[in-house]
Amino acid sequence: MTSPAPTPTNPHHGASPEGTSADTNAAKTPLGVAAIGYAFMGKAHSNAWRNVASFFDVPAFEQKVLVGRDAEQVAEAAAKYGWSESATDWRQVLERDDIHIVDICAPGWMHAEIATAALEAGKHVLVEKPLANTLAEAETMTEAARAARGRGVQSMIGFNYRRVPALALAKELIAEGRLGTVRHVRAAYLQDWLVDPDSPMTWRLNKETAGSGALGDIASHAIDQVLFLLGDSVTEVSGRLHTFVDSRPGADGPEQVTVDDAAWATLTLASGAVASVEVSRMATGKKNSLTMEIYGDKGSILFDLETINELGFMDATVPVREQGFRRILVNEPEHPYMDAWWPQGHVIGWEHTFTHEIRDFLTAIDTGTPPTPSFEEGLAVQRILAAIEESADAKSAIIQVASH
Numbered sequence: 001m002t003s004p005a006p007t008p009t010n011p012h013h014g015a016s017p018e019g020t021s022a023d024t025n026a027a028k029t030p031l032g033v034a035a036i037g038y039a040f041m042g043k044a045h046s047n048a049w050r051n052v053a054s055f056f057d058v059p060a061f062e063q064k065v066l067v068g069r070d071a072e073q074v075a076e077a078a079a080k081y082g083w084s085e086s087a088t089d090w091r092q093v094l095e096r097d098d099i100h101i102v103d104i105c106a107p108g109w110m111h112a113e114i115a116t117a118a119l120e121a122g123k124h125v126l127v128e129k130p131l132a133n134t135l136a137e138a139e140t141m142t143e144a145a146r147a148a149r150g151r152g153v154q155s156m157i158g159f160n161y162r163r164v165p166a167l168a169l170a171k172e173l174i175a176e177g178r179l180g181t182v183r184h185v186r187a188a189y190l191q192d193w194l195v196d197p198d199s200p201m202t203w204r205l206n207k208e209t210a211g212s213g214a215l216g217d218i219a220s221h222a223i224d225q226v227l228f229l230l231g232d233s234v235t236e237v238s239g240r241l242h243t244f245v246d247s248r249p250g251a252d253g254p255e256q257v258t259v260d261d262a263a264w265a266t267l268t269l270a271s272g273a274v275a276s277v278e279v280s281r282m283a284t285g286k287k288n289s290l291t292m293e294i295y296g297d298k299g300s301i302l303f304d305l306e307t308i309n310e311l312g313f314m315d316a317t318v319p320v321r322e323q324g325f326r327r328i329l330v331n332e333p334e335h336p337y338m339d340a341w342w343p344q345g346h347v348i349g350w351e352h353t354f355t356h357e358i359r360d361f362l363t364a365i366d367t368g369t370p371p372t373p374s375f376e377e378g379l380a381v382q383r384i385l386a387a388i389e390e391s392a393d394a395k396s397a398i399i400q401v402a403s404h
């Protein structure tokens with residue numbers, strides 16, 4: 001069922017400033033966008049759809065319809081977040097000719113079904129991470145994306161941390177050889193929202209709905225960063241998973257937690273580098289700390305999401321008496337994405353990563369260039385997650401990761 005939202009606050013984003021690509025695309029039909037899910041990611045993505053054309057030159061598009069399960073709540077969210085309409089049946093939305101892009105902000109158990117149906121219906125698809133809850137689903141989705149790409153239909157997975165300017169700068173420095181040969185990486189993603197054993201059950205703590213716990217939720221981001229920053233692939237892993245609180249209050253009494261609260265892994269990369277990955281939802285005091293440390297023979301890089309505008313860089317090629325980590329404030333127009341924002345030193349935040357993601361996705365659709373990270377890249381992460389689970393089941397045995 002589809003219903004108009006009561007008061008759309010900002011329904012049309014095709015209207016961009018003069019001289020932008022929206023003007024040059026004036027003859028093209030604006031791309032109609034549907035988003036599925038209106039809670040955490042639905043809100044973050046809506047915010048990005050709402051402001052992207054104010055900062056970046058993007059093709060004309062319209063925030064057409066927001067989809068959720070509860071008609072009243074989704075209508076309210078649609079009005080608040082700038083969508084023209086709301087709907088409760090995503091299948092009906094896929095049948096509409098005026099929808100060209102589907103942005104999937106629903107939980108992992110729905111990704112495969114919605115994404116494959118949308119791609120088959122000829123819609124460009126942006127899907128939140130992790131790609132799917134199981135390797136089999138991720139493979140099906142990747143196959144559908146490959147076939148759709150052949151018909152000019154694009155797809156992308158929402159590893160938004162690739163769009164943190166400091167991490168995009170880190171990738172540039174590594175690619176330019178400023179770190180020399182990278183020997184090892186420490187990646188950690190630590191949160192503490194499950195420290196309280198009375199924190200209630202959610203879909204995120206059930207294997208059926210979430211696939212895995214901290215592993216799929218946040219190790220997926222950390223592992224994607226290792227692959228992104230190094231431009232490398234993983235050949236083998238050893239892993240361990242642990243659940244510290246295995247029962248939590250549900251609606252009708254205690255419910256079994258069937259996923260991990262924390263995970264650890266070491267990854268061997270094709271280059272010979274080694275990465276350690278540590279993730280937890282039980283790291284008291286760490287709210288949303290993704291840290292990346294990359295050590296090469298000519299230099300090192302440090303990043304912490306809690307200081308998102310900064311990158312630590314140590315150049316080991318300068319005389320030893322001058323060496324030390326320098327703090328780069330990644331707010332110059334020369335830095336990735338930053339020329340679209342504010343004057344130097346006017347810092348940006350977490351939500352900007354989604355604006356960058358949507359800008360890159362729209363640009364890719366406009367130019368017909370397959371965007372990145374692709375579903376293939378999402379599948380590569382999924383294979384590593386599955387290998388970590390397999391290793392954990394076998395007392396941290398080393399598991400080979402297929403490279404195809």
Ligand SMILES: NC(=O)c1ccc[n+]([C@@H]2O[C@H](COP(=O)([O-])OP(=O)(O)OC[C@H]3O[C@@H](n4cnc5c(N)ncnc54)[C@H](O)[C@@H]3O)[C@@H](O)[C@H]2O)c1
Pocket residue numbers: 036037038039040041042067068069070088090105106107108110128129130158159160217
């Ligand atoms: N990139 C990031 O930093 C980041 C952060 C959090 C979550 N995520 C990912 O985003 C996805 C969603 O997570 P979330 O935190 O937004 O979850 P959430 O629980 O906050 O929201 C899920 C939304 O999906 C909707 N939904 C569920 N079933 C539906 C159906 N049948 N039809 C239509 N809508 C339906 C719900 O109504 C809700 O609006 C997950 O894949 C998660 O891993 C990514």
